[in-house]
Amino acid sequence: MLNQNLKLNTKLFDEDVEQIPIRQGFGEGLVIAGDENKNVIGLCADLNESTKMNLFAEKYPERFIQVGVAEQNLATVASGMAAMGKIPFISSYAMFSPGRNWEQIRTTIAYNDRPVKIIGSHAGISVGPDGGTHQAIEDIAIMRVLPNMIVLSPCDAIEAKKATIAAAKIDKPVYIRLLREKTPIITTEETPFEIGKAKIFFAPPMKAQVGIIATGALVYNAILTAQRFAQKGIPVKVLNIASIRPLDFEAIINLAKESGALVSVEEHQIVGGLGSAIAEVLVQNYPVPMELIGVHDKFGQSGTPEELIEHYGMSVSHIERAVERVIGRKN
């Protein structure tokens, strides 16, 4: 019951579904964006290979700047380059950019309205063994609060590639959130992508009883959950939100009207993230019961991605229970 109008990956439910790190899609997308426009340039703070900007730097060394371990400078230098007509992509770990350099981003990129593209890799708890210092679970909150800023959170490597190419073409500041680990490929090259638009990825043939709205790699868990309910005869729809700002109000309100109950799913603190953004839309337009899946007021720790997703409550069984809870709250 994958929405095949979107040409999603038909092998998604296979045991050996193809898995690629989301950051890889960024790396490939940046090369394409660079091929298309000579003003696209790259800057990195000593994490070229881990953020996959190395693909661009190897092809276009004259359009790449290494600033060293200096994320505050990374953001501000990029703002200056954008002032001269460049389209700078800056990459680091999300914990350091936009974590370390948030005020630089606010003042010199968002307030100045410069089209710098901020690439925050290794976001979420699934960074794993590096531990809590390196797990950015606040980045959506601090970026979606900024006027002028576009916030994208792709669900797989292919969507990340499209998000990167789209970011280069829009004359605004953009934040793109990437994950480190290999995650299932959900979309295909043919799946449409548009900033500001959300898409129903999983739709049973009857009216939905619950809508799950997810972002990032956890869209996969959301789809698996909906599939389980479908097998039990309970229709649950899944809406993928790759564009957190601007947010597709219409898609969210339509799903709330159809299902009357929503569950948000994100690898982020539930405070300030996608769930909060959805709740803001609902209370002002069409209030329905809602459950929020994400990290609940905790920092992360070392572990495998699977252990951490389980421990912090974002696994398929957690989403399943949230769906049951929200059904119980319907009138």
Place this chain on the structure above:
Amino acid sequence: MIQLTDEKIIWMEQKASEIRQSIIEMLVEAGSGHTAGPLGMADIFTVLYFHILKHDPTNPMWKDRDRLILSNGHICPVLYATMAHSGYLKLEELKTLRQFGSRLQGHPHREFLSFIEVSSGPLGLGLSQAVGMCLADKMDNGKFSGKQFYCLMSDGELQEGNVWEAMMLAAKEKLQNLTVIIDRNSIQIEGFTEDIMPLEPLKEKWESFNWDVRTIDGHNFQEIVAAIGEAQAVFTKPSVIIANTIPGKGVSFMERNYKWHGKPPTKEEGERAIKELTHPNPPLN
């Protein structure tokens, strides 16, 4: 660079005096804002806008213009006043400083005044933006276009770590067309820099970061012009000019007193200040 004649120096002295008077008038009207820094930098702004910069007030977005990046945005009264005296703004508009809806925001904002190069206010961010502009200029042709990039900074903001990150990158990239001018007035909001957080030995710090450094009297027009000329003749490094200035310059009861860093004159204080600043020569056309 155009030769600096004695006549031009006299002309610029008077222009600087008029800019200082405008600064006082703006601040009295606004009822808040910074006084000492703008008065201290009026001579350097005058030299830049009336002798050094390649710019066109009738075409502010001219793409081949030199870029002037004001990092310490709180001294914007001197930026606005100098731009008005250069023809970018009408002199009457200066009175709108810090008022609701004014283009002259309390700290400069591009959304309101589109032809300033950067919004600024939070300290320590201007140098890296100037470094980025200069880098982009070099990247375009593989060599510098000839445009000059000037970044004006306060001494107090050198306490921000971001500045030192930018200094390293500028030296690494040998940004020869970048000239930084530091307003070394030795005060900051809560006292003297050397009491709050010592900056000395400042010259040696910049030198050790591979910058070309010279120190001048920031009120001596000949020294300002000569230092900028010399800085631009250095082709292997970025340059910094440490300009020793007197905060509150030109108004006896403000000079060297850090209490005037962040407050405006009252109407009566303003009148006294204007009296002191009024030049014996008639106003310029």
